[in-house]
Amino acid sequence: MDRLKVNIGNLEFKNPVTTASGTFGYGTEYADFIDLNRLGGIFVKGTTLEPRQGNDYPRMTETPSGMLNSVGLQNKGVYYFAEHIYPTIKDYNTHIIVNVSGSTVEDYVKCTERLIDLDKVSAIELNISCPNIKEGGMAFGTSCVSAAQVTRAVRKVYPKTLIVKLSPNVTDITDIARAVEDEGADSVSLVNTFLGMAIDAETKRPKLSTVTGGLSGPCIKPIALRMVWQVYNTVKIPVIGMGGISNAADAIEFMLAGATAIQIGTYNFIDPAVSIKVIDGIVDYMDRHNIKLVSEIIGKLII
Amino acid sequence: MDRLKVNIGNLEFKNPVTTASGTFGYGTEYADFIDLNRLGGIFVKGTTLEPRQGNDYPRMTETPSGMLNSVGLQNKGVYYFAEHIYPTIKDYNTHIIVNVSGSTVEDYVKCTERLIDLDKVSAIELNISCPNIKEGGMAFGTSCVSAAQVTRAVRKVYPKTLIVKLSPNVTDITDIARAVEDEGADSVSLVNTFLGMAIDAETKRPKLSTVTGGLSGPCIKPIALRMVWQVYNTVKIPVIGMGGISNAADAIEFMLAGATAIQIGTYNFIDPAVSIKVIDGIVDYMDRHNIKLVSEIIGKLII
Amino acid sequence: MKVLDFIVCSNEQLNYQNNLIKVTPADNELLPDMHPGQFVQILVHNSPKVFLRRPISINFVNKKKNEMWLLIQRVGEGTRKICETPAGKTLNLIFPLGNSFTIPQVNGNFLLVGGGVGTAPMLFLGKKLNEKGFSPDFLLGGRSERDILQLNDFEKLGTVYCTTEDGSFGEKGFVIHHSVLQNKKYDFVYTCGPKPMMVAVAKYAHENNIGCEASLENLMACGFGACLCCVEKTTKGNLCSCTEGPVFNINELAWID
């Protein structure tokens, strides 16, 4: 299956199909449904320096063709991850990428430092775009200055592949992409969730304990696709695209728009085997269109 | 039906349900389906100083729970409107609000000037958020400076109710809202469409002639609702909310979040009578919840 | 124009991809006058993927039975869902929409050219011409024999010529290559079908100085003139194909240079 290979920085991915942070646990949650070794990579759960309990219930509500969540980065912290979770997942034959989140630049740096020595953590994805935590989070991703600042600090300590995950809640996402590229990011991934809100008219109350939450799923695909295309046309580093992907055609659209790899998030909840179906569907598309290498699709939108 | 009255600036609306610019023609397109006189108001088609042919076909594509359009403000210009269209609609017993669009500040001002004398045009809605024209349009709505500039210029010449329609394609919509409030806008309406994109994987081509277009429909509702709530908590002038409203519950959610009135856009295409159903549904809601005046709902989200 | 629930009287699968659905107003309201070329917008209410209504031509109107026929090709989720509606269930339609084909005042040689499901409005048009006392010719094209639809119905209204791409029925090739176009002189041509076919027919008509109307299938959001999404570039500028069409005289279109 060499024809599916793509490169992100120094890393070679066996195929462009990966799963999005916060929607795929540590992979093991899906082991009953699919062969995890077939995935291009797994972006594991948002991980912070200290353990976090996350936000109060209710944390989720359904929306037209999507959902809002306000999980708020519930996780046991990077030390627990390194000591207890990493050993159980390190032997999967796929890239494990840790989604690093934090409230201060120092948090990001310290969290990253704990990951450097984990051989099988091939890369980190810097989450500067989480809309569901009070301090930091998305705030880092909505200004060039702070996005650059946190990227710079982490870049200094992290020698492996550094992916920065961008927030779509901005006027011009290309500005932020350029800022983190300038600080040495090896790749940008986009998009994280859109800040949204839902109200129960009958109770007159917000449907989420946090009032606002992050919107994901097919509903956001048109906006995400536009942003991937804009960023692809702006930066030189590879782009990892996501936002509402639910089938192979969606994945190919993101690649045509410029994504070197894609992540599948929310749709895993509806079909836990969607990632494998997307891989198979991409091969089928390549066969039908006489495309030898998947990399030939990247950015090949005809305008 | 006095209990449904709401006020926007000096204007009294018989009820909070109006129809969104560009989705309702001049109202007459819907005359077969509904009694236009029952509407709170009609925001007519985006109108520019000079006639515009709009963008090339294809201008539309369906998306999950929504659609993308790139009509590009096709219209016959404000002079044609004033002379030929206005006379045919002026006798409707509802507010006619003209959506004023342009590429330069001067365009906006001149277009507005032609409307001042039209007695039955009760207000204008300054469209600083159209994503589908090359120059101006959305660019005005994505920076505080230019949003303020065009508002100031129009405010200077326009004595009646001035509503400014905001773009959601910004990092912080409250900044823009505050900027136009400071320049004397009587109200803000939000949101216009989100900049999005769609690709046909089989042909490898964009689905719109313009590559990108504006996303509307239920898919955007959670983001629009969040923005209305943020803006309501920021400015003192009344907020007109829209984005994906398809039934009375949606309308009430926007009002609970702080909207004094609402606009219905895309859903008119699916159900041309939806606006009337929303009015009836609001009355029903008020009866069920023992609410005397519709204004009692505004901003009454319980947190 | 109205929004109305219709009851599906019958839903017949004609072949591997086409259904003929006959509907009547759910409340027994009498169908208004409708004209060939006009269409309806059908609500698809049971699909997570379909948001907008789907435009479908009026295939035939049976005044006596107060029935309207819709001939539908299943090309995607929307048409598939519509075709899954069993007899007895309802379909919500906005109708009648659009302009219509010009009905000539004096007799002549009329040719109605339909390709694929583009034959749909031609049956209704043929019937109207018949009622005027005219006997039109029909030229129907399909990929294969099974794609030629409603042949019996057409044969009642005039002379029918066919082409199939695989030669399994009628002459082999595209409609534009049918010998009748060489052998007979027509006064007016009507066409509906895939764009390349209609362009070819338009060119034929243009070269032979024959009047010609084509019914377009532009993508539509509303169907009744409110969204301006369905425009066709014409000599009069961008016109809405849902209100100023779907039928256009080819001289108005920017198809032939």
Add this chain to the structure above:
Amino acid sequence: MKVLDFIVCSNEQLNYQNNLIKVTPADNELLPDMHPGQFVQILVHNSPKVFLRRPISINFVNKKKNEMWLLIQRVGEGTRKICETPAGKTLNLIFPLGNSFTIPQVNGNFLLVGGGVGTAPMLFLGKKLNEKGFSPDFLLGGRSERDILQLNDFEKLGTVYCTTEDGSFGEKGFVIHHSVLQNKKYDFVYTCGPKPMMVAVAKYAHENNIGCEASLENLMACGFGACLCCVEKTTKGNLCSCTEGPVFNINELAWID
């Protein structure tokens, strides 16, 4: 856990708002061992409004027929669409999900309290207790007589007590007011139903020093531990009600202060 298509063997409308749907794997695969309290996630594939799967308890398993029963209350679009699935059609399920009720090792007085459609998992639990040789008591509550579901099935498994809010069947009032709670001493209580009911039952159990497990119905996105949306605040922190629940011992819950 698996994703599997099931065929609807029968779909019976029990009353104005509840259906009993019996399903069997479409490919005749044998059902795995399943436990009372576990649930399935049902795909709703024909609705523009429903995006996520819907969690539904396993109501009963008929090993001989290789059938699983689902008892569903139509509260919104998702459950309504599921209940519209006729016999012969398929439902796509992820199953079996979640932990299960603790089956006691020694006999005792067991009370299974279900309110509304919360009785669903109690039938399966009652059956398992029966198989162990235990004869539990059931306390079923509903608004009115017609809301008491599957009474015959329950009566085969033990003694059944009922309450209805309008007094049309059993004792009038809520389950928590039923006289049997005063008159009989229980060793363990299981409960499922509306939260206020479960809290009341938990309080009763707590006050009387009876062990108690409750099955929660928190909102779920995935149902198998991937999204962390379904958490319940417990003495051990936020736990996923889909993997570490839906059954919790009330001592773990933050319900009683």
